[in-house]
Amino acid sequence: METVELYNSQEQIVLDDLSEPVKTGTTIMAVQYKGGIVIGADSRTTSGALIVNRVTDKLTPVADKIFSLRSGSAADTQEIAAIVRYYLNILSTEQGKPPTVKMAANLFRQFCYVYKNYLLASIICAGYDETDGPSIYSIPLGGAIIKQPYAIGGSGSTYLYGYCDANFKEDMTKEECVSFVTNAVGLAIARDGSSGGIIRYAIIDSDGVERHTIYGDQVKNYFK
Amino acid sequence: MSGIGTGYDVTPTTYSPEGRIFQVEYAARSVENSSTAIGIRVSDGVIFGVEKKIISKMLVKGSNRRVGSVGDHIGASIAGLTADGRRIIKQANSEAKSYKDLTSEAIPLNVLVDRISSFVQMHTLYASIRPFGCAVMFGSYNEKDGAQLFLVEPSGVSFGYYGCAIGKAKQSAKTEIEKLNLSELTCREAIKQVAKIIYTIHDESKDKEMELEMSWICKESGGKHELVPDDLIAEAEQFAKDNTVSTNILNFDNI
Numbered sequence: 001m002e003t004v005e006l007y008n009s010q011e012q013i014v015l016d017d018l019s020e021p022v023k024t025g026t027t028i029m030a031v032q033y034k035g036g037i038v039i040g041a042d043s044r045t046t047s048g049a050l051i052v053n054r055v056t057d058k059l060t061p062v063a064d065k066i067f068s069l070r071s072g073s074a075a076d077t078q079e080i081a082a083i084v085r086y087y088l089n090i091l092s093t094e095q096g097k098p099p100t101v102k103m104a105a106n107l108f109r110q111f112c113y114v115y116k117n118y119l120l121a122s123i124i125c126a127g128y129d130e131t132d133g134p135s136i137y138s139i140p141l142g143g144a145i146i147k148q149p150y151a152i153g154g155s156g157s158t159y160l161y162g163y164c165d166a167n168f169k170e171d172m173t174k175e176e177c178v179s180f181v182t183n184a185v186g187l188a189i190a191r192d193g194s195s196g197g198i199i200r201y202a203i204i205d206s207d208g209v210e211r212h213t214i215y216g217d218q219v220k221n222y223f224k
Numbered sequence: 225m226s227g228i229g230t231g232y233d234v235t236p237t238t239y240s241p242e243g244r245i246f247q248v249e250y251a252a253r254s255v256e257n258s259s260t261a262i263g264i265r266v267s268d269g270v271i272f273g274v275e276k277k278i279i280s281k282m283l284v285k286g287s288n289r290r291v292g293s294v295g296d297h298i299g300a301s302i303a304g305l306t307a308d309g310r311r312i313i314k315q316a317n318s319e320a321k322s323y324k325d326l327t328s329e330a331i332p333l334n335v336l337v338d339r340i341s342s343f344v345q346m347h348t349l350y351a352s353i354r355p356f357g358c359a360v361m362f363g364s365y366n367e368k369d370g371a372q373l374f375l376v377e378p379s380g381v382s383f384g385y386y387g388c389a390i391g392k393a394k395q396s397a398k399t400e401i402e403k404l405n406l407s408e409l410t411c412r413e414a415i416k417q418v419a420k421i422i423y424t425i426h427d428e429s430k431d432k433e434m435e436l437e438m439s440w441i442c443k444e445s446g447g448k449h450e451l452v453p454d455d456l457i458a459e460a461e462q463f464a465k466d467n468t469v470s471t472n473i474l475n476f477d478n479i
Contacts, residue, residue: 091327094335106328131368 022047025194027156027185028058028069030126030136031168032149033177036205037126037134039067040181042156042189043197045074054197059211063088065204066104066127071154072141073120080111080121100129105137105145113143124151128204156188156195163187174203182214190222235351247355248348251378254357255304259434260391260425261290263301263361264401264418265373266409269442270363271452272301273418275391275426278433291439291451295320297330297364299441299449303390304358304378312360312376316340333364337374337382345380355379359390363449365441393425400424411442415452419460423468436461 025046030039041058044051060068060078062085070077084107088099105125112121126136138151150168152160163184172180181201189195199214232238233246240246261274274290291301292313300316302309319339323331340360348355356378363373375390376382386406389397400421409417419436426434438457441449452460 087326094338095332096334100329103327103329107326110326 022052022074025156025192026058026071026154027160027188027192027195028071028124028153029157029160029181029184030069030124030151031172031177031181032134032136032170033172033174035134036128036174036203037136038174038177038181038201038203039069039124039126040185040199040201041069041154042185042195043200044195046194051196054216056197057200059200059202061085061209062104062125063092063099063127065129065209066099066101066125067202067204067209068104068108069124069126069153071122076119076121077123080108080119080123083111084108098129100131101125101127101135101137102129102132105139105147108137108139109143109145112139112141116141116143122153124153126151126204128206130206134205152184154188154195156185156192159188159191160184174205178203183220186214186220187222189219236348236355237351245348248379251355251357252359255359255378255390256392256394258303258305258358258391259431260389260393260397260422261301261303261361262387262389262397262401262418262421263363263373263375263385264387264404264406264409264414265363265371265385266406266411266414268371269365269411269440269444270299270371270373271411271414271418271440271442272299272361272363272438273422274301274303274437275393275422276435276437277431278435285435289437291437293449294336294362295324295330296448297366297441298333298336299363299439301361301363301439302358305356306358308356309358309360312340312344312356312358315343316362332369333362333372333374334384337362337376341376341380341382344376344378348378348380361388361390363441364447365443366447371442393427396425397421411440411444412456415440415456415460416463419457419464420467423461423464436464 025044028041030037039059043056045053045056058070060070060081062068062081068081087107088104092099108123108125122141123139128134136148136151138146167180182199185199198216199219201212203210232240236245236247259275259277263272272291294300294316300313319336320331344356347353359377361375365371373385374382375385375388387401404417422436438452440452
């Protein structure tokens with residue numbers, strides 16, 4: 001006879017959830033504007049139904065002006081970002097100049113492609129370099145690499161395709177771009193159960209990186 | 225050379241009491257015995273010119289190249305033991321490929337030259353291997369960095385140059401290169417000058433017959449390293465023959 005296991009206590013649910021892999025359910029987003037990029041992300045990290053971190057920083061720098069936006073397994077993406085950071089450090093020392101975003105993105109692609117059977121990682125690599133200016137690459141699950149004017153990722157992004165199609169414009173101003181990103185991430189947080197917490201965003205241009213946060217109580221509420 | 229035969233010259237792992245490594249100096253000597261190769265860096269590219277001895281009348285033309293490519297964006301030219309030089313170019317190609325696989329970008333020339341110098345230098349450290357008996361010039365041209373020219377020597381040192389000459393007649397070739405206005409010359413004009421220099425330094429009475437081999441990497445070749453087209457070589461050779469005063473009269477060996 002088939003045995004059915006039942007949860008007998010709240011405690012058991014928590015224990016079962018903790019044995020789930022830690023994932024960043026995630027909404028991540030990177031958008032190019034005239035002269036730079038804006039990147040943004042929610043801050044929720046979950047293990048099953050449990051929020052193990054509500055203020056996660058998913059905007060992970062791999063070089064001075066290059067960021068990786070992580071979604072998928074927290075462990076996998078943290079490790080890949082660390083390896084890419086290490087490689088970029090060596091390459092830029094060897095060249096005597098900062099690495100390009102293209103280089104960084106291809107390092108991500110290399111690891112995500114070669115080890116695709118072992119990894120759960122979907123990454124957006126975005127930044128600014130002197131050769132190509134602002135650029136954004138998305139590296140989805142199988143290890144492809146796609147250069148895009150804007151990229152969205154994570155479970156929350158499914159709620160954003162329509163909004164982004166309707167509202168993305170090339171050559172936005174910085175302010176337009178910031179509100180586009182923060183609105184979009186806010187919308188995804190509202191709908192997606194695996195995204196939430198605060199909105200972290202950053203503006204990257206030739207001058208450097210400017211980081212900001214929007215606290216949970218200031219994230220716009222779209223249900224009225 | 226003091227110290228020869230004193231036992232300090234049989235391996236590169238032993239210094240002489242004066243602090244020299246004779247095996248490395250001998251390797252450099254084998255470059256000096258080679259026929260001459262020159263490379264010049266002008267406003268819009270780099271040109272290599274090689275004086276090649278024709279070792280047999282039955283040799284198939286183009287089968288004894290002394291210029292080679294690294295990927296398609298870097299050119300190289302050898303003086304010294306050709307086999308050793310080809311090994312270095314092969315190494316350069318594998319470095320270029322691994323860099324491209326990792327980053328998807330073409331390896332910058334300074335990075336390649338750094339890696340090749342380390343490779344060559346590594347061969348001066350062990351008793352079980354012989355230092356490379358060749359010097360290799362590397363050149364590249366692209367919009368961003370312009371023209372670049374480097375020379376890697378058997379000791380493993382490398383420097384950037386506006387013009388360099390290696391091989392038997394390097395001194396007189398250098399003197400000729402120094403007379404050129406490299407910053408204003410274009411590749412088209414420089415081809416003729418390179419041909420002229422090679423013809424000037426070639427000692428007809430003493431050396432065997434020679435063939436001029438020229439390659440370029442410049443704006444006109446689209447940033448790719450290629451052999452200079454035959455018609456341009458023919459034109460340059462004609463110019464060289466018309467404008468070369470035989471230096472043999474001044475050569476004391478021939479009096």
